[in-house]
Amino acid sequence: MGEILEMKRSHVGLALAACLALAACGNRSGQGQVEVLRTAVSGMFNSSDQGNSGGASAEELAAAINAALNGTDLPLSLAMVEARNATTLLTRIETNGAYGTWAAPDRRTIIMKDGLITATRGLGNDIMSSETGAVAALVTARQAGQAQRVHRYLDGENHTVEMRADCRVTRGGEAMVKSVRFNAKTVEMTESCDTGTRRFVNTYMVDRQGDVVQSRQWANPEGGHIFIQALRK
Amino acid sequence: MRVSKPAILVGLVAMVPMAAHGDNLTTRSKNMYGTPGGLIDMPTAEMAEDGELSTTISHFGDTTRTMLTFQVTPRLTGTFRYSSLREYRPGRGGANPYPNSSYYDRSFDLRYQVMTEGDYHPAVAVGLRDFMGTGLYGGEYVVATKEFGSRLRVTGGVGWGRLGSFDSFGSTGTRPTGLIGSGGIPNTDRWFRGPMSAFGGLSYQATDRLSFKAEYSTDAYLEERGAGQDPGSNLFQRKSPWNFGLDYQVSDSINLGAYYMYGSEVGVRMSIALNPKTAPIPGGADLAPLPVAVRPQFSARDLGWDATPGARDTLRDEVAQSLAKEGLILEGIEAEPGRVRVLVRNTRWDIEPQAVGRAARVLSRVMPDSVEQFTIGQSYQGMPTGAVTMRRSDVEALENAPAAAMLDRVTFSGDGAAWAGMDVAPGNYPRLEWSLAPFLKLGVFDPDSPVKADAGLRLSGDYHVAPGWVLSGAVSVKAAGNLDAPPKGRSGVGPGTLPKVRSNARFYAEGNDPRLDYLTVAKYGRLGEDWYGRMTFGYLEQMYAGVSGEVLWKPVGSRLALGAEVNYVAQRDFNQGFGLRNYDIATGHLSAYYDFGNGFHGQLDMGRYLAGDWGATVALDREFDNGWRVGAYVTKTNVSAAAFGEGSFDKGIRITIPMSWAIGSATRNKNELVIQSLTRDGGARVNVDGRLYEAVRDSHQPQMAKTWGKFWR
Numbered sequence: 001m002g003e004i005l006e007m008k009r010s011h012v013g014l015a016l017a018a019c020l021a022l023a024a025c026g027n028r029s030g031q032g033q034v035e036v037l038r039t040a041v042s043g044m045f046n047s048s049d050q051g052n053s054g055g056a057s058a059e060e061l062a063a064a065i066n067a068a069l070n071g072t073d074l075p076l077s078l079a080m081v082e083a084r085n086a087t088t089l090l091t092r093i094e095t096n097g098a099y100g101t102w103a104a105p106d107r108r109t110i111i112m113k114d115g116l117i118t119a120t121r122g123l124g125n126d127i128m129s130s131e132t133g134a135v136a137a138l139v140t141a142r143q144a145g146q147a148q149r150v151h152r153y154l155d156g157e158n159h160t161v162e163m164r165a166d167c168r169v170t171r172g173g174e175a176m177v178k179s180v181r182f183n184a185k186t187v188e189m190t191e192s193c194d195t196g197t198r199r200f201v202n203t204y205m206v207d208r209q210g211d212v213v214q215s216r217q218w219a220n221p222e223g224g225h226i227f228i229q230a231l232r233k
Numbered sequence: 234m235r236v237s238k239p240a241i242l243v244g245l246v247a248m249v250p251m252a253a254h255g256d257n258l259t260t261r262s263k264n265m266y267g268t269p270g271g272l273i274d275m276p277t278a279e280m281a282e283d284g285e286l287s288t289t290i291s292h293f294g295d296t297t298r299t300m301l302t303f304q305v306t307p308r309l310t311g312t313f314r315y316s317s318l319r320e321y322r323p324g325r326g327g328a329n330p331y332p333n334s335s336y337y338d339r340s341f342d343l344r345y346q347v348m349t350e351g352d353y354h355p356a357v358a359v360g361l362r363d364f365m366g367t368g369l370y371g372g373e374y375v376v377a378t379k380e381f382g383s384r385l386r387v388t389g390g391v392g393w394g395r396l397g398s399f400d401s402f403g404s405t406g407t408r409p410t411g412l413i414g415s416g417g418i419p420n421t422d423r424w425f426r427g428p429m430s431a432f433g434g435l436s437y438q439a440t441d442r443l444s445f446k447a448e449y450s451t452d453a454y455l456e457e458r459g460a461g462q463d464p465g466s467n468l469f470q471r472k473s474p475w476n477f478g479l480d481y482q483v484s485d486s487i488n489l490g491a492y493y494m495y496g497s498e499v500g501v502r503m504s505i506a507l508n509p510k511t512a513p514i515p516g517g518a519d520l521a522p523l524p525v526a527v528r529p530q531f532s533a534r535d536l537g538w539d540a541t542p543g544a545r546d547t548l549r550d551e552v553a554q555s556l557a558k559e560g561l562i563l564e565g566i567e568a569e570p571g572r573v574r575v576l577v578r579n580t581r582w583d584i585e586p587q588a589v590g591r592a593a594r595v596l597s598r599v600m601p602d603s604v605e606q607f608t609i610g611q612s613y614q615g616m617p618t619g620a621v622t623m624r625r626s627d628v629e630a631l632e633n634a635p636a637a638a639m640l641d642r643v644t645f646s647g648d649g650a651a652w653a654g655m656d657v658a659p660g661n662y663p664r665l666e667w668s669l670a671p672f673l674k675l676g677v678f679d680p681d682s683p684v685k686a687d688a689g690l691r692l693s694g695d696y697h698v699a700p701g702w703v704l705s706g707a708v709s710v711k712a713a714g715n716l717d718a719p720p721k722g723r724s725g726v727g728p729g730t731l732p733k734v735r736s737n738a739r740f741y742a743e744g745n746d747p748r749l750d751y752l753t754v755a756k757y758g759r760l761g762e763d764w765y766g767r768m769t770f771g772y773l774e775q776m777y778a779g780v781s782g783e784v785l786w787k788p789v790g791s792r793l794a795l796g797a798e799v800n801y802v803a804q805r806d807f808n809q810g811f812g813l814r815n816y817d818i819a820t821g822h823l824s825a826y827y828d829f830g831n832g833f834h835g836q837l838d839m840g841r842y843l844a845g846d847w848g849a850t851v852a853l854d855r856e857f858d859n860g861w862r863v864g865a866y867v868t869k870t871n872v873s874a875a876a877f878g879e880g881s882f883d884k885g886i887r888i889t890i891p892m893s894w895a896i897g898s899a900t901r902n903k904n905e906l907v908i909q910s911l912t913r914d915g916g917a918r919v920n921v922d923g924r925l926y927e928a929v930r931d932s933h934q935p936q937m938a939k940t941w942g943k944f945w946r
Contacts, residue, residue, distance in 0.1 A: 026667045027667060122519065125516055153516065156510050158584055158940040
């Protein structure tokens with residue numbers, strides 16, 4: 001009896017101590033600065049974890065890919081955000097017309113149309129929407145030419161800002177792309193873009209059907225390039 | 234030489250038309266007065282980047298100054314300064330009201346670039362230093378700066394007041410003297426009067442980070458050297474009018490300066506700058522929203538879904554669960570075969586279009602195919618505020634289009650009565666929200682001491698009884714602090730002759746017993762399509778108990794809102810128990826709120842204040858669309874400056890910092906910083922929680938349209 005009471009008391013003490021240590025307790029959402037800070041800090045740890053997964057061994061990655069391929073019938077891709085050095089699996093969880101939403105397990109998404117990134121969500125400085133149709137037409141037809149692309153971003157005040165780029169698409173040599181599940185005979189298409197203040201280059205490996213099976217595409221000034229390889233179309 | 238003030242003004246006005254095009258001549262350097270500028274003690278015509286907010290600490294000659302500077306518009310700079318002068322004692326030898334070892338002084342500067350720089354003419358600025366304080370740093374100037382090449386900038390100007398106190402070449406009338414009064418009134422009788430001197434200097438940008446500077450100072454520093462209000466002061470020796478130094482841009486935000494000043498002293502300065510327009514993570518780092526689910530073409534128009542028994546409850550629960558994952562709490566739903574209306578409480582998103590967009594995505598995934606119209610309404614304290622109505626087909630078609638396309642298709646509505654028929658979602662009423670957290674109550678930049686504070690623990694709770702009915706209370710215990718310290722020096726001088734409606738503050742801070750911060754019952758409700766109401770009864774705040782009623786008129790598409798508030802309150806006992814003191818009064822205000830649409834927001838309150846004085850408060854804020862706000866307000870009532878006491882009338886500057894900006898992901902938390910005059914009894918108002926305007930406004934069209942790009946984020 002005495003022991004139980006003792007325990008209860010110490011639990012109350014612990015709860016109170018926890019409140020004070022965490023600088024707040026209660027059931028209000030977002031109740032204090034400290035909680036916000038804690039969220040931010042745990043966010044930092046999470047992103048560093050992803051950084052570590054980027055350094056996962058080839059066997060671990062292969063095992064994860066196989067598990068994913070066997071676990072779902074949905075189209076899958078492998079993606080790497082180069083600035084973060086984080087490799088992740090993307091599952092196409094939804095389509096809207098020609099647009100597909102590809103999701104990583106940590107709830108960040110890339111939206112693609114005809115193999116070209118048209119938007120991202122959750123990467124920071126996301127492309128909100130874009131016009132990539134003219135470039136995509138050249139790339140998927142494996143044809144050289146000139147085209148314009150438009151990206152829309154949010155600025156620091158949440159205003160939509162447009163980035164227009166003049167791009168030159170060139171046709172390179174043939175190359176084999178070896179993925180986990182298939183080998184594809186592709187042509188390397190290179191897209192060189194100039195916004196007037198910035199230049200970036202995207203490359204696409206396009207197979208005979210006009211599908212982009214592997215690419216390296218520029219997303220935003222902070223995130224840099226994203227590498228994407230199709231695992232299952 | 235004598236130049237009349239009108240002549241100078243005419244000259245300045247004549248220059249204005251030339252300012253139509255040109256360069257603002259921006260700089261990242263700050264001077265010893267915390268103002269953007271490439272020189273040391275002297276001003277220049279240079280500006281900071283529009284919107285930049287900076288703090289500067291500078292020290293030399295036993296004087297430390299802390300400054301907060303804001304680039305209000307591309308051509309207008311405002312600075313607040315809190316200075317500490319060691320062993321400076323105005324009135325030394327007489328009855329000394331300044332017993333502290335340091336003298337603390339607050340001052341404000343304004344500077345306007347009347348002409349931007351052109352190819353063949355310099356940028357010209359007119360500035361007022363310490364234009365409404367005690368006048369310790371009082372000085373006015375007209376200054377021109379021109380850049381030669383891309384590295385050298387040359388500045389020359391004419392100064393009055395302190396800036397005309399050395400080597401003057403002429404005079405414009407007589408400048409009234411006398412330094413320390415109650416302060417706080419624009420010293421218009423002094424502006425551009427008295428002896429004037431020509432100052433100047435140059436700055437050379439040696440590298441991207443390093444710049445050198447040299448100047449000729451016309452500030453004689455009479456006050457600091459015993460020739461002013463304190464005959465005994467001797468803060469430093471002024472051996473030369475020449476100052477030399479350098480500054481170094483350490484990072485994007487930090488700029489350091491080191492100077493050799495007046496032939497005898499080393500001066501140092503550190504400035505930290507940030508621009509609210511640029512966010513650490515533009516667009517935020519929130520996790521991805523759900524993708525929109527597109528209905529199959531020619532999908533079954535399953536109009537009969539609502540006939541199935543239990544279908545509505547199942548649907549409601551599903552909607553509630555999916556919304557909850559997005560930080561949106563479903564308060565009510567009204568589902569019909571062709572349309573659905575949901576009322577949500579937003580607990581996460583500081584940018585409302587993002588909340589509405591997330592809700593729209595959820596509805597696209599959950600609602601039966603026949604539902605073509607979504608109405609997403611927001612609730613504040615159980616009271617519906619604004620709502621957005623959209624076609625589901627548009628949500629499907631425009632998911633990957635520019636956000637403006639969606640904005641063109643939605644309609645905003647503020648009709649509160651439309652929610653009368655909704656099913657209240659379970660779990661909302663009654664509900665208790667509570668927290669136990671430490672608190673810190675700060676008093677900063679007081680004339681007696683730079684910082685005062687109380688710290689302790691507070692238990693608070695809100696019990697939401699039914700939609701619109703909230704019972705709130707808070708109890709706190711002080712652990713330590715000095716807010717109850719007896720006044721010494723100026724804050725105790727001349728408290729005025731009004732009823733003590735606020736100046737008893739320190740008695741409320743005395744003792745360590747638990748105190749009741751507030752205990753109220755409040756009712757929020759709609760009084761018509763454009764009308765909102767609040768009634769609060771109980772222990773409203775630390776010092777007052779009573780009843781407070783408010784009515785707000787705010788059409789959903791209007792940038793103008795009008796409000797009225799009436800309070801009848803009695804002063805509470807100092808111990809903040811349930812007792813009342815023998816002072817009661819009816820107060821109230823008529824308010825007008827206007828969003829100028831160019832980033833500025835104004836508010837005018839007219840009415841009766843706590844001491845029975847009548848008057849008005851004017852507030853002007855620069856608002857950034859990520860939630861940052863920087864503003865100022867003044868209150869003038871029919872109380873004489875003498876009856877008011879130091880400061881002469883109530884005024885202050887305020888800054889709101891959204892936490893989402895700092896951490897990069899959505900949160901409704903924000904920090905508010907207010908620097909105001911001494912707490913006096915004139916122009917004081919009751920602090921009531923839950924004033925309507927901000928909450929209502931956020932869900933309305935003008936405010937949501939500004940950040941509509943976040944709808945799809």
